[in-house]
Every structure is written in C-alpha cells, then in structure tokens.
Amino acid sequence: MLYTSTRDKSVRVSSSQAIAQGISADGGLFVPESIPEIDKDFINSLVGLDYISRAKKVLSLYLTDFTEEEIDFCVSGAYAEGKFSSEKVSPIKKIADGGNVLELWRGPTCAFKDMALQLLPYLLTVAAKKTVADKTIVILVATSGDTGKAALEGFKDVPGTKIMVFYPNDGVSPMQKLQMTTQEGSNVSVCAINGNFDDAQSGVKAIFTDKEVSAKLAENSMMFSSANSINWGRLVPQIVYYISAYADLIENGTIENGDEINVVVPTGNFGNILAAYYAKLMGIPVKKLICASNANNVLTDFLTSGTYDKNRKFFATTSPSMDILISSNLERLLFHLSGEDDKKISNWMKLLSTEGVYSVDSDVKEKILSLFDAGCCNDAMTAETIGKTYKEGYLCDTHTAVAIKVFEEYVARTGDKTETVIASTANPYKFSAAVLKAVGDEIPEGADEFEQVELLIRATGVECPAQLANLSDKKVRFNDVCNKEDMIEMVYAMLGIK
Ligand SMILES: *Cc1c(COP(=O)(O)O)cnc(C)c1O
Numbered sequence: 001m002l003y004t005s006t007r008d009k010s011v012r013v014s015s016s017q018a019i020a021q022g023i024s025a026d027g028g029l030f031v032p033e034s035i036p037e038i039d040k041d042f043i044n045s046l047v048g049l050d051y052i053s054r055a056k057k058v059l060s061l062y063l064t065d066f067t068e069e070e071i072d073f074c075v076s077g078a079y080a081e082g083k084f085s086s087e088k089v090s091p092i093k094k095i096a097d098g099g100n101v102l103e104l105w106r107g108p109t110c111a112f113k114d115m116a117l118q119l120l121p122y123l124l125t126v127a128a129k130k131t132v133a134d135k136t137i138v139i140l141v142a143t144s145g146d147t148g149k150a151a152l153e154g155f156k157d158v159p160g161t162k163i164m165v166f167y168p169n170d171g172v173s174p175m176q177k178l179q180m181t182t183q184e185g186s187n188v189s190v191c192a193i194n195g196n197f198d199d200a201q202s203g204v205k206a207i208f209t210d211k212e213v214s215a216k217l218a219e220n221s222m223m224f225s226s227a228n229s230i231n232w233g234r235l236v237p238q239i240v241y242y243i244s245a246y247a248d249l250i251e252n253g254t255i256e257n258g259d260e261i262n263v264v265v266p267t268g269n270f271g272n273i274l275a276a277y278y279a280k281l282m283g284i285p286v287k288k289l290i291c292a293s294n295a296n297n298v299l300t301d302f303l304t305s306g307t308y309d310k311n312r313k314f315f316a317t318t319s320p321s322m323d324i325l326i327s328s329n330l331e332r333l334l335f336h337l338s339g340e341d342d343k344k345i346s347n348w349m350k351l352l353s354t355e356g357v358y359s360v361d362s363d364v365k366e367k368i369l370s371l372f373d374a375g376c377c378n379d380a381m382t383a384e385t386i387g388k389t390y391k392e393g394y395l396c397d398t399h400t401a402v403a404i405k406v407f408e409e410y411v412a413r414t415g416d417k418t419e420t421v422i423a424s425t426a427n428p429y430k431f432s433a434a435v436l437k438a439v440g441d442e443i444p445e446g447a448d449e450f451e452q453v454e455l456l457i458r459a460t461g462v463e464c465p466a467q468l469a470n471l472s473d474k475k476v477r478f479n480d481v482c483n484k485e486d487m488i489e490m491v492y493a494m495l496g497i498k
Pocket of ligand 1: 146266267271272273322399
C-alpha cells in the first residue's frame with residue numbers, strides 16, 4: 001500500500017517514508033491511497049484475542065512494507081505487559097443505557113495519546129532504518145498539553161532521536177505542565193511559548209516546511225519528523241482501538257457482529273475521530289460519528305454548516321487539550337470526501353491560512369451531514385456532567401465529560417438507541433481542580449495541585465495513578481519561555497547547531 005499527499009496526488013511513498021517524513025513537502029498530509037477492507041470473519045477472528053494480537057492484524061493491513069517480525073517487535077514493545085494499567089490496554093465500561101466508555105488513558109502518561117505515542121517511536125525507528133539510515137531524527141511537537149508528555153515519554157532515550165516540545169505557557173493544566181517540565185531523558189527538551197496551541201502548531205509547521213532550516217539539519221545529518229497527529233504513524237495506531245472496541249462489545253455481549261454502533265469523540269485536532277472514520281471505511285458498522293467540542297466549537301459549526309471559520313474568540317477552557325481552532329486532520333477527511341481532489345484541498349487550506357475561512361461545496365457538505373453529528377458543551381455544562389456522572393457511579397475527566405454531555409444531548413434529540421462507544425481521553429487526576437469542584441467540593445484557598453489531588457482522593461475514593469501522584473517529588477528541568485518568532489532559535493540551541 002502506498003501513501004499520497006492531500007495536496008499533491010502525484011506523491012507516492014511507502015508507509016515507512018510517510019512515517020519517517022511526518023508531513024509531505026508540499027505541506028499536505030499523507031493518506032493511504034486505498035482503504036483496506038475488513039469483513040465479518042476478520043472481526044470474528046479478533047474476538048477473544050488480546051490487544052497486541054489485534055493490533056498486529058490491523059496494522060499489517062496498512063504498514064505493508066514492514067515485515068511481520070518488525071510489526072511484532074513494534075507492537076509487542078509498545079503495549080508490553082505493565083505499560084498500561086489494564087490488561088485489556090483500553091477497557092470498556094458501561095456507564096448508561098447505550099453508553100460504553102472506552103478508557104484510552106491507561107498508559108504511562110494517563111491520556112489517550114499514549115495509545116499512539118507508545119507505538120510511534122518503534123514505528124519511526126524501524127521506518128527510519130529503511131529510508132534514512134544514519135540520520136538523527138528530530139521530533140518537534142506542538143502540544144495542547146497531553147501530546148507533549150506522551151511524546152516525551154515515548155521518545156525518551158530512544159537512540160537516534162531527539163525531541164523538543166512546545167506548549168502554550170498559560171494553556172495547560174498545572175499537572176500537564178509539571179509532567180512535561182520534569183521530564184527525564186538525555187535527548188529531550190521542553191519550552192513554553194507566549195501564545196496558544198494554534199500559535200505553537202503553526203510555528204512548528206512553519207519550521208518543518210522551511211527549506212533553509214531543513215538544509216541546515218541535513219548538513220548536520222539530522223532530519224525533522226513529527227509526533228503530532230499529522231503523522232500517519234500517530235493515526236494508524238488509533239484505528240486499532242476502535243476495531244478492538246467493536247470486538248470487545250461483541251465479546252461482552254453488548255452487540256452482535258454486524259450490529260451498528262455510534263462513536264462519540266471529544267475532539268480537538270480531529271485525529272481521534274478521524275481514526276474512527278477510517279475504522280468505518282474499513283468495515284466497522286458505524287452509524288454516526290459524533291464530534292464533541294468544548295466552547296471552542298469551530299468543528300460543531302463546520303460539521304453542521306459546511307463553513308469552517310476560525311475567526312472567532314478563543315476560549316481557555318477546563319478541557320484544554322481541545323482548545324484548538326485549527327483542526328489539522330480535517331484536511332484528511334476532506335481529501336477523502338472530495339473524491340481525492342488535491343487541488344480543491346490545497347485551495348481550501350490556502351484560504352484557511354490567508355482568510356481564516358473556507359466553505360466546502362454542497363456535495364462534500366451532504367456527505368459530512370450523513371456521516372457526522374456534532375455538539376458542544378461549555379465549562380458549566382462540563383462540570384455539571386462530571387457531577388452527575390459521578391453520582392451515577394463513574395468519575396470522568398473534563399474532556400470525557402464533554403463527550404458524555406454531547407452523547408446525552410444526541411440521544412435526547414434523535415431518540416437513537418444505538419449502542420455507543422464514548423471515547424474517554426484522560427484520567428480525571430490530570431485535571432484535579434476542575435473535577436474536584438465539579439463533584440461538589442470547595443477548594444481551600446491556596447491549595448496546591450497535590451493537595452487538590454489528595455482532596456479528590458478523599459472525596460471520591462478513586463485511586464490516583466502513581467505517575468501523577470509522584471510528580472511532586474520530581475525536579476523541574478525546563479523553565480524556558482519564548483515568543484513564536486524565536487522557536488527556531490530554541491530548536492537550533494537544543495540541537496547545538498548554527
Ligand atoms: C488530544 C486530546 C483530545 C483531542 O484529540 P484530537 O485527536 O486532537 O481530536 C481530547 N482529549 C484529550 C484528553 C486529549 O489529550
């Protein structure tokens with residue numbers, strides 16, 4: 001299977017090249033040229049298998065230039081026993097009629113990003129050996145909070161790689177910030193920027209596509225790659241868990257093979273929900289893909305109107321990993337829905353960067369309306385949902401609460417009783433302050449992050465993962481803050497070039 005660029009269909013590369021490069025030279029994203037199909041028998045064959053075996057079967061459909069041994073090495077390393085706090089890796093919990101929460105945050109950094117970022121360093125180093133041997137891979141990451149830590153943890157001390165993370169200084173939770181600034185490892189670096197996530201993301205994209213910068217890296221036997229969900233190697237592991245969840249719902253008797261399900265995803269950069277779309281294209285019977293947003297509801301508007309307009313107020317919310325106005329992965333969806341019209345995609349993306357707004361044609365809009373539903377939820381409704389869901393027996397984080405609220409509204413509006421997978425994307429202790437308030441506890445004045453964690457444990461009896469609780473004992477290693485224009489200088493400084 002080959003991969004092409006959303007902005008230039010003449011591009012044809014192997015999966016290794018797509019993963020090693022991260023983004024196409026024309027600024028487009030790599031997408032598979034065709035979608036592998038799975039049938040009922042394939043799905044049946046997954047029932048009863050463990051996550052590693054399922055992942056091997058699904059990934060081998062996409063990574064056709066990896067040998068069986070290589071896929072085995074990658075997957076067995078990424079999801080090895082003990083790395084995830086559930087032997088299912090991503091277990092399902094029934095929380096309501098038709099509501100099945102898929103816990104994607106059981107990995108080392110307690111956010112769903114681990115599902116892909118535990119695997120990506122393996123995929124990337126194997127891919128690099130095939131395509132760009134002897135070069136140091138420099139991973140640049142823009143993060144709204146969770147990707148940064150998950151990428152640092154995945155790439156720390158991986159030979160042949162260096163990683164630098166940029167995060168918005170005032171845009172992440174205290175726990176998220178500490179997770180990153182205390183990161184250990186000899187090949188890692190972390191820097192805050194004065195700006196929001198979109199500034200960090202566009203800064204990183206500009207560095208990636210700057211020919212002068214690339215030339216300078218090449219002189220030093222280095223090359224950039226991306227650990228953001230623009231990298232195909234981030235997306236493909238996410239397809240696995242939707243297929244695996246479907247098999248689990250069969251296994252636990254919730255559905256029969258062939259039954260339709262809905263999927264609700266708390267969405268920011270559109271990577272997670274796009275993976276569910278790919279699972280549907282492959283043959284998982286998904287009736288509706290339901291996109292849940294917080295107050296930054298640019299996607300709710302787009303998916304219901306066909307006009308993407310980022311010219312709006314930006315809100316810093318209690319679900320910061322979704323505080324995004326430019327959802328990069330939408331580009332991949334539009335490429336598929338437009339009949340792979342690279343010219344059209346280039347044009348829409350150009351309009352997005354120059355005007356901040358574009359409208360898709362009626363044909364694409366119709367397809368979007370039939371595939372997707374969308375809703376949004378502000379901080380007050382998020383808190384109310386955490387409180388209500390907790391009373392009913394499940395403690396969730398702010399992002400998951402956004403999804404649960406949008407799910408409830410969808411059911412009330414449509415009467416649709418289809419069994420639904422609700423993607424749960426973070427452990428509640430990553431956002432203790434908001435969760436503690438939501439379950440009804442006053443926070444004493446001046447209580448720090450770890451006192452709040454203690455209070456939340458006392459209030460709910462729910463365990464806090466050790467890797468979060470132990471952060472209070474760790475030394476802060478990274479204090480740098482820079483302006484967007486100076487990101488490149490920080491990169492050069494970290495790499496010791498120039
Ligand atoms: C990244 C993230 C999201 C958004 O996922 P996308 O793939 O960017 O849409 C939602 N919730 C949490 C906790 C996240 O870390």
